[in-house]
Amino acid sequence: MAARRSTLSVAAVWAGFPMCIGNAVFGGLIVFNQGIALGFWAILVGNLLLFGYVGALSWIAGNSGRNFSLQAVSAFGRRGKVAAAGFLASVVIGWFSYQIGLTGTTLQGVFGWSPLWGALLGAVIYTALTVAGIRALSVIGMIGAPLFLVMAAIALYFGLRDGDATLSGVLSYEAHGNALGFWACVGIVIAGFADSGTMTADFTRWAADGRSAVLAAASAFPFANTIAFLVGGLVVAVGGVGDPGTEGGAFLGLLTGHGAPLTGLAVLFVLANLGSVASHCLYNGAVGWSGITPLRMRGLALVLGGIGTIIALTGVWSRIVDWLVLLGVFVPPIGAVLLADHLLRNRRGYAALVDIRWSAFAAWALGATAAGIAHYRLPGSVDAVVGFVVAFAVLIGVTLAVESRTRIAEVDSAKVPA
Secondary structure: OOOOOOHHHHHHHHHHOOOOHHHHHHHHHHHHHHHHHHHHHHHHHHHHHHHHHHHHHHHHHHHHOOOHHHHHHHHHOOOOHHHHHHHHHHHHHHHHHHHHHHHHHHHHHHHOOOHHHHHHHHHHHHHHHHHHOHHHHHHHHHHHHHHHHHHHHHHHHHHHHHOOOOHHHHHOOOOOOOOOOHHHHHHHHHHHOHHHHHOOHHHHOOOOOHHHHHHHHHHHHHHHHHHHHHHHHHHHHOOOOOOHHHHOOOOHHHHOOOOHHHHHHHHHHHHHHHHHHHHHHHHHHHHHHHOOOOOOHHHHHHHHHHHHHHHHHHOHHHOHHHHHHHHHHHOHHHHHHHHHHHHHOOOOOOOOOOOOOHHHHHHHHHHHHHHHHHHHHOOOOOHHHHHHHHHHHHHHHHHHHHHHHHHHHHHHHHHOOO
């Protein structure tokens, strides 16, 4: 308890995480395909579902003080946790690579820098922030979130001043694309934080209690994340992006050509903003692997940071849509298993730790399978929700069925004379 931190400190870690350029890009794509009104509702619904999911996991973390890896021991078993924790701790390194690649291409597109050197600069800074630990994440969150709001406001001002859009036109912006349906847009919002949201305990275990942990998570979902998505949507609505169908709500182009001071501030903004997201993801990965190996978090941060940088330089990070599909299918069932496990903890026969809890893996597999089928066969559904519901129901159902059979066997054996 002496290591616990204030609600404001933990909230700063979470609030600074989603308020990033990447989410503005996604928000622009949603508004381009749905219009400003339906786009707003898709963003809000996705964030409320995220709040329910991440908030519940945060409540458990704040009350128990256990990080994700320790929760996985209970849910998947002492040896089984390696698969779940290792999978998620590796997946978030993909997000770290995405932020590095986005740093390089952003600095190239806006300022003409070499994408290689821009990416390497970002990788060094982001890895150093992670090695500094949870305090550094809190500080960069306190800097990154306000700076995002300031730079977004400046960009929107220039977009309205120099463009043809009016305020009434922005508020009545209609859909110009049809590549994404409403529920697909909701799924994008959820998938964007399915992995780190599932690993929320790595952050919110530092909160004073469960209630404080939920409040800290709420600073991100729905508040900060909704703002970041809506900024991107407004940028598209004011006509601030040349090709919103592919660029989304990337607004840095609106900040160039207005003098050296603003250009310098924009460079700082790119590094601080994308650095906040990248360092959070690398922290998740390092903490996760430190829980399943004898290695320490800071050493792993250096190793994983190097691996993530190499991945980014290959260019594979640009397949972001495929990445979001993967996250929406495979990750939410893991969170469902953690929550179902918490509800089942006090049931007789279930509470004992085991090497591998096969029912948890069955629930994860069936949930992911259902989410995959929903993605390809039911395009109007939200993959993450389907996978979560199926995994949760399977683990609860299997556990209760086994418990019922055990009781029947005990009753039958009691009837046999000694």
